[in-house]
Amino acid sequence: MKALILAGGMGTRLxxxxxxxxxxxxxxxxxxMVMHIIDSLPDEVDxxxxxxxxxxxxxxxxxxxxxxxxRVVLVNEEEPLGTGGAIRNVRQHLDDTFLCFNxxxxxxxxxxxxxxxxxxxxxxxxxxLWRVPDPAAFGVVGLDGDQIIDFQEKPAPGTAISDxxxxxxxxxxxxxxxxxxxxxxxxxxxxxxKVLEKGLHGYxxxxxxxxxxxxxxxxxxxxxLLEHGRSSTRATRMEGSKVIGPNYLDGANLSGCVIGPHVCxxxxxxxxxxxxxxxxxxxxxxxxxxxxxxxxCLLGPGASVGDGESVQGRVLAELx
Ligand code: GTP
Numbered sequence: 340m341k342a343l344i345l346a347g348g349m350g351t352r353l354x355x356x357x358x359x360x361x362x363x364x365x366x367x368x369x370x371x372m373v374m375h376i377i378d379s380l381p382d383e384v385d386x387x388x389x390x391x392x393x394x395x396x397x398x399x400x401x402x403x404x405x406x407x408x409x410r411v412v413l414v415n416e417e418e419p420l421g422t423g424g425a426i427r428n429v430r431q432h433l434d435d436t437f438l439c440f441n442x443x444x445x446x447x448x449x450x451x452x453x454x455x456x457x458x459x460x461x462x463x464x465x466x467x468l469w470r471v472p473d474p475a476a477f478g479v480v481g482l483d484g485d486q487i488i489d490f491q492e493k494p495a496p497g498t499a500i501s502d503x504x505x506x507x508x509x510x511x512x513x514x515x516x517x518x519x520x521x522x523x524x525x526x527x528x529x530x531x532x533k534v535l536e537k538g539l540h541g542y543x544x545x546x547x548x549x550x551x552x553x554x555x556x557x558x559x560x561x562x563x564l565l566e567h568g569r570s571s572t573r574a575t576r577m578e579g580s581k582v583i584g585p586n587y588l589d590g591a592n593l594s595g596c597v598i599g600p601h602v603c604x605x606x607x608x609x610x611x612x613x614x615x616x617x618x619x620x621x622x623x624x625x626x627x628x629x630x631x632x633x634x635x636c637l638l639g640p641g642a643s644v645g646d647g648e649s650v651q652g653r654v655l656a657e658l659x
Contacts, residue, residue, distance in 0.1 A: 601617065
């Protein structure tokens with residue numbers, strides 16, 4: 340079986356981090372975002388097809404240097420074709436039932452169960468669905484039993500047809516390709532509404548689900564993983580520091596500071612005396628000076644917070 344990962348978006352909401360790293364390769368604890376998806380695939384998936392475009396060279400380098408135990412095929416779009424266009428662009432690789440993912444989803448979804456749901460229900464595709472208290476910012480799905488009967492994009496307050504949103508993980512039959520026109524096409528807006536009568540089903544699941552597209556949701560995904568047993572500390576100097584878990588600390592240098600909860604500090608990162616860091620990511624070589632407060636921040640590789648600074652909700656990259 341093949342799994343297709345849509346990994347060609349520009350990740351504009353995570354700038355400036357995505358000026359130097361494509362979103363699928365941004366680190367979530369111990370590995371790049373996209374590897375969380377690949378490592379969760381059922382054994383029956385032997386080939387991963389990545390639909391790439393933005394910064395494709397870095398993605399090629401990553402998969403050349405890291406064996407992920409499956410055949411990996413990268414298919415480039417000269418210009419991003421949208422989520423639907425990207426699927427059509429890899430059609431030569433899709434000849435049977437396939438899994439399809441937005442490349443920035445972190446979830447507890449049981450993919451084997453999703454596949455067996457799809458096989459039981461038949462139809463052209465199955466969409467995983469996640470329940471949210473306020474669906475205003477999402478693609479909303481209307482259901483009759485397990486059958487999808489309607490779609491609504493980003494409904495105005497009080498007008499949502501349900502509280503179930505498209506969770507960005509799908510199972511499709513190759514016939515879906517017959518319904519994607521050439522060019523730039525949105526799967527959600529232009530293809531799904533057209534194939535309703537071909538049998539689209541909705542698979543609801545529980546646990547956790549985060550789309551890591553924004554700084555806030557990136558940090559939420561990190562917190563979910565830490566709360567679900569992915570915390571770790573290794574090769575980290577912590578002299579005189581107070582550590583409040585869960586955190587992921589790997590090769591960091593912490594000195595006389597307070598760290599956590601929900602901090603990821605990667606190799607070469609450092610926090611100096613008298614500083615407090617909570618719910619943040621310190622990527623390789625990022626540094627926090629003395630007497631700082633850092634909350635809800637993403638510090639890219641080599642980014643720094645100067646002595647005495649307080650930062651909250653910021654995305655910082657290294658100054659060039
Ligand atoms: P923003 O610019 O911040 O909206 O991020 P994005 O470009 O990643 O868009 P979005 O979060 O809506 O995309 C959801 C998923 O689809 C991500 O995994 C993207 O990489 C992927 N994606 C979006 N547009 C394209 C595209 O044109 N081509 C390909 N191959 N993938 C895409």
